[in-house]
Amino acid sequence: MASSIRVISTSNIHLASQNSDSTRKIELGPWDLQVLLLDLIQVGFLYHYPKANKGTVIQHLKSSLSFTLDFFPQLAGRLAVMDHDDGTSSVFIHCNNTGALFIHALAENLTISDILLPVYLPPIVRSFFPFTEAKNYQGTHKPLFTVQVTELVDGFFMGFTVNHALADGKALFHFLTCWSEISRGGGLLSKPPTMERWFLNGIERPMRIRFPKEGDHEKEKLNSPLLPERVFHFSKAKIVELKAKASSTVGSNHKLSSLQVLMAHLWRAIIRNQGIDPKQKVNFKLVVDIRPRMNPPLGDNYLGNALDDGTLSMTAGELLRQEGLAKAALEMNKVVAMYTEETIVSHLKSWLEDRRILTISEMFGEAVDMGGAPTFNVFGIDFGWGKPVMVRSGPGDKSHGTITVFAGPEEGDIYAEVNLPHEIMETLARDSEFMDAVTPAVGFFTAATIKKMTTTIRSSL
Incomplete structure (x- = not known):
């Protein structure tokens, strides 16, 4: 699978409208400010080439992105910092139409099956995501949104990077859904974004913080090498079995979600295969979307960060007991239920x-942590030539035990990206209790389907 990435062109994409207000500034809210030192958000999709002339794809994507930016002018702007006499700063999104960045690249000799078939994510896929080493505070001089379209022999990969101070995962998927709507020929958005940030009543504005300096926490990043990544597919039927097993332990009075039970199953497997002392405390960290928990709700089209995080702790012994699956799922349920508006x-x-x-x-610590969501509109990211055959998150903000979840192609299916050292991952793959719930799949296809696809693709080259 030897291949290299060659950049063909880079372009700044500006708003299509000439009537943009280049003086508009949007103040960052408290949830946005907290993530300035973290990595950018990255997500990517693998597609087959459209049946139409593939030579028109790049120009069509650039044009449709430009029209979409008319509705999302923040993504074409930069961060602006206002310094105060006391050494603090206030941070804004300056909608100055400096431009989003569009990168057109080529991965020579690389096919879709080269990406889908390996058990572990091929390292070259990480180069499909731009600005993997950047931090959010660098949005003062780096683009707030970048897309890299990498051509393969028989398809292409679209890697998206957005500054986390601008948007969380849900907001990014909202933007991508809107862009794909316009790319398919839509003129008006089904859900236009809400631009302004939410603030506590009575808070002094503009808010003041100690703005990060270039080079802050570089050593921390250097001491966090990228770990092997593998995706596990859980079918709806297998998740139902896990849920029934957990529910039989806690009784009918407790309502456990499918995602909570699945994460408990994954957490148990990761801990079980590390030989941890039964008395040692182990942690699981999850994020909670607070949009629907506010009064009034912020709405699904809130363009910003609206997340809080919660942690649950148990001893390894408690987690790995026979009733540990139900107990862990129930504790996750309790943590999420705690997030009322009052708590937030x-x-x-x-x-x-x-x-x-x-x-x-500080964000991850010594914990298995979950990101993503099976509710993200993965299969709505259709730019006019078909649904994606695979979705992957980029390498940003990943550590030992990071789990990123996405919906599968069939209703109720869930895919989970897992990052662990190789020896632990191999042990996990031999764990019959864990693997009994896993359905063999490649990308968004079962193993049997992809073998047929690969034979057809190879014979046509």
């Missing part, structure tokens, strides 16, 4: 006391 506001007031910017080690 309390957390924000506590943060306002020191206004600490999160670091990667």
Whole structure:
């Protein structure tokens, strides 16, 4: 699978409208400010070439992106910092139409099957994502949104990178869904974005923080090597079996979600295959979308960060007991249920006391952590030539035990990207209790389907 990436062109994409207000500034909210030291958000999709002339794809994507930016002018802007006499700063998104970045690249000799068939994610896929080493605070001079379209022999990969201070995962998927709607010929958006940020009543504005300096926490990044990544497919039928097993332990009075039970299953397997002392505390970290938990709700089209994170802890022994699956799922359920508007506001007031910017080690720590969501509109990201055959998140903000989940092609299916050292991953793959719930699949296809596809593709080359 020897191949290399060659950049063909780079372009700044500006708003299609000439009537943009280049003086508009949008103040970052408290959830946005907290992530300035973290990595950018990255997600990518693998597609077959459209039946139409593939030579028109790049220009069509550039044009449709330009029209979409008319509705999302922040993505074509940059971060702006206003310094204060006391050494603090206020941060804004300056909608100055400097431009989003479009990169056109070529992966010579690389096919779709070269990406789909390996058990582990091929390292070259990480080069399909732009700005993998950048931090969010660098949005003062780096683009807030970048797309890299990498041509393969028989398809292409679209890698998207967005500044996390601008948007969380849900907001990014909202933008991509809108762009794909326009690419397919739509003129108006089904769900236009909500631009302005939410703030606590009575808070002093503009908010002030200690803005990060170039080079902050570089050593922390250098000490976090990229780990092998593997994707596990869980069918709806297998998840139902896990849920029934957990529910039989906790009884009918407790409502467990499919995702919580599946994450408990994964957490148990990861801990079980590391030989951890039964008395040692182990942690699981999850993020909670707070949009629907506010009064009034912020709405699914809120373009910004609207997340809080929660952690649950148990001893390894408690987690690995026979009833550990149900107990872990129930504890996750309790953590999520705690996030009422009152709790969220309390957390924000506590943060306002020191206004600490999160670091990667503080964000993840010694925990298995979950990101992504099976509710993201993965299969709505159709630019006019078909649904993706695979989705992957980029290498940013990943550590030992990071899990990223996406929906599968069949209703109720869930795919989970897992990052672990190779020896632990191999042990996990030999764990019959864990693998019994896994359905063999490649990309968004079962193993049997992909073998037929590969034979057809190879014979046509």
